[in-house]
Amino acid sequence: MAWEAPPRLVRALGETAPAGDDWLARLPAAAEEAVARRGLAVERVQVPGGRSSLVLLVRLPEGTPAVLKLAPPRARPESERAALARWAGLGAVQLLEDGAGAQDGALLLERLHPDVSVRSLPEAKALLEAAGTLRRLWVEPPAGHVFETVAERTGRQAAAMRASAEAEPEVAPLVEAALAAREALLAAPPEERLLHGTFRQSKVLSGERMPWLAVGPDPVVGESAFDLARLVRDRVEDLIAQPSGPATTRRRIKRLAESLEVDQDRLRGWTLFRAVESGVRALRVGRPADAELLLEFAGWL
Numbered sequence: 658m659a660w661e662a663p664p665r666l667v668r669a670l671g672e673t674a675p676a677g678d679d680w681l682a683r684l685p686a687a688a689e690e691a692v693a694r695r696g697l698a699v700e701r702v703q704v705p706g707g708r709s710s711l712v713l714l715v716r717l718p719e720g721t722p723a724v725l726k727l728a729p730p731r732a733r734p735e736s737e738r739a740a741l742a743r744w745a746g747l748g749a750v751q752l753l754e755d756g757a758g759a760q761d762g763a764l765l766l767e768r769l770h771p772d773v774s775v776r777s778l779p780e781a782k783a784l785l786e787a788a789g790t791l792r793r794l795w796v797e798p799p800a801g802h803v804f805e806t807v808a809e810r811t812g813r814q815a816a817a818m819r820a821s822a823e824a825e826p827e828v829a830p831l832v833e834a835a836l837a838a839r840e841a842l843l844a845a846p847p848e849e850r851l852l853h854g855t856f857r858q859s860k861v862l863s864g865e866r867m868p869w870l871a872v873g874p875d876p877v878v879g880e881s882a883f884d885l886a887r888l889v890r891d892r893v894e895d896l897i898a899q900p901s902g903p904a905t906t907r908r909r910i911k912r913l914a915e916s917l918e919v920d921q922d923r924l925r926g927w928t929l930f931r932a933v934e935s936g937v938r939a940l941r942v943g944r945p946a947d948a949e950l951l952l953e954f955a956g957w958l
Contacts, residue, residue, distance in 0.1 A: 807879025
């Protein structure tokens with residue numbers, strides 16, 4: 658099996674890889690082993706693919722199309738496996754093997770249509786379908802779960818944001834506003850649910866079993882507004898290009914909050930935090946254009 662990791666994956670992992678990490682160098686051998694262990698036939702690498710994992714389009718020994726996904730340990734593939742098992746195909750891609758069959762950390766998944774996401778729909782329809790998919794994922798976390806919590810994840814992010822504000826004083830006011838919003842939100846959190854964690858339109862693909870199914874979770878346990886916040890800024894480049902961008906964003910927050918029965922103020926607060934966190938992270942890893950878009954969007958909130 659001769660192939661190369663997609664450039665987007667190489668670039669994205671290069672931004673976050675700790676010193677000395679050699680996962681990408683070991684990936685070809687790991688992929689070959691995972692394929693051989695399951696008796697799979699590889700069709701091709703999905704390109705451009707994701708930003709945290711290698712996705713191989715494969716066929717099972719009996720010919721059924723499937724997907725084999727390999728991700729580095731820092732992407733928490735076992736957490737993804739546990740969440741997919743909990744959802745059991747309701748609103749999300751289906752696991753095709755249990756934990757006992759995946760000692761190598763790879764995920765064998767049902768094949769969706771990788772090139773057809775909700776993002777391909779007109780904006781209003783895309784938001785409607787994405788929101789409906791997200792609602793199905795908000796289930797009670799399993800007893801004794803080991804998922805990261807929103808407080809834990811955003812705590813790590815908050816520390817990095819403070820460091821960025823010290824290095825880039827021009828972002829300090831937005832960082833302080835985002836951190837204050839986080840503190841207020843965590844002071845009185847509502848009921849916790851299992852969340853997708855990185856939900857957006859491009860993470861909802863067309864399927865055969867159901868029209869739309871979510872993929873690629875980085876699951877976390879917390880309030881629903883945290884999950885919905887990422888969807889608010891979908892197609893941010895289009896929002897920024899509109900003279901009515903701020904008003905459109907306010908209407909989107911209102912519409913999504915009402916349709917999914919989420920408090921508008923809490924949704925606005927988490928949208929602010931997540932936009933600023935993404936913006937300062939983009940600045941930190943050398944993506945100034947992305948940072949500018951995200952921080953301008955955050956300024957509307």
